[in-house]
Amino acid sequence: MKLIGSTTSPYVRRIRLLLGDADYDFVSLDIYGAGRDELRRNNPALKIPMLQDGDQAVYDSRVIARYLAHKQGIAALSWDQENQLTLIDAVNDSCVTLLLSKKSGIDVDSDTMFYNLQRERIMTSLRTLAAMVDAGEFNDWQYPAICLYSTVDWMAFREIVDFTEVDSLLRFRDSNKHQPMIAETDPRNA
Numbered sequence: 001m002k003l004i005g006s007t008t009s010p011y012v013r014r015i016r017l018l019l020g021d022a023d024y025d026f027v028s029l030d031i032y033g034a035g036r037d038e039l040r041r042n043n044p045a046l047k048i049p050m051l052q053d054g055d056q057a058v059y060d061s062r063v064i065a066r067y068l069a070h071k072q073g074i075a076a077l078s079w080d081q082e083n084q085l086t087l088i089d090a091v092n093d094s095c096v097t098l099l100l101s102k103k104s105g106i107d108v109d110s111d112t113m114f115y116n117l118q119r120e121r122i123m124t125s126l127r128t129l130a131a132m133v134d135a136g137e138f139n140d141w142q143y144p145a146i147c148l149y150s151t152v153d154w155m156a157f158r159e160i161v162d163f164t165e166v167d168s169l170l171r172f173r174d175s176n177k178h179q180p181m182i183a184e185t186d187p188r189n190a
């Protein structure tokens with residue numbers, strides 16, 4: 001198996017954490033620079049992660065996680081866990097949008113409909129996720145908790161969000177720093 005990604009992407013990190021010490025090749029690309037041609041050759045959606053398992057290509061972290069669970073005979077996620085992933089992905093996608101906009105020189109703090117919608121989505125989803133953390137819904141180190149960890153730690157690393165209102169999320173992150181492969185996949189060491 002070959003996983004194509006980068007050392008900073010939170011979507012890639014979740015798959016690396018899920019794979020743990022499994023035997024696979026990790027190909028880290030600079031997708032906005034020197035690695036773009038290789039990305040073009042591997043995924044027409046031009047996103048990471050993508051997995052190559054023999055002849056089978058798999059795009060999108062959510063589908064890769066399903067593919068790996070199916071391959072390992074692990075039970076599918078419950079509908080409530082799927083909803084948790086949808087909230088985490090909603091936050092993460094909007095944060096990627098903010099980051100790419102900032103890198104493009106756009107003022108994301110401006111009072112404009114598009115950026116107001118992103119900020120609103122980020123905060124409503126984060127508040128719900130923080131309440132779920134408080135209710136113990138992410139106590140088990142399973143795929144949804146792995147995804148939440150990767151997203152929260154990446155947002156803190158990129159300083160995209162003020163966690164004052166949702167500090168349970170940082171406590172959740174801090175209480176899981178000891179989990180397997182967390183140190184090895186830290187985007188700060190990229």
Ligand SMILES: N[C@@H](CCC(=O)N[C@@H](CS)C(=O)NCC(=O)O)C(=O)O
Pocket residue numbers: 008009010011031046047048049059060061062096
């Ligand atoms: N739904 C996708 C999202 C992946 C994603 O957005 N990855 C980012 C890197 S963190 C990316 O490839 N962005 C490229 C772009 O937006 O042009 C997944 O879960 O794999």
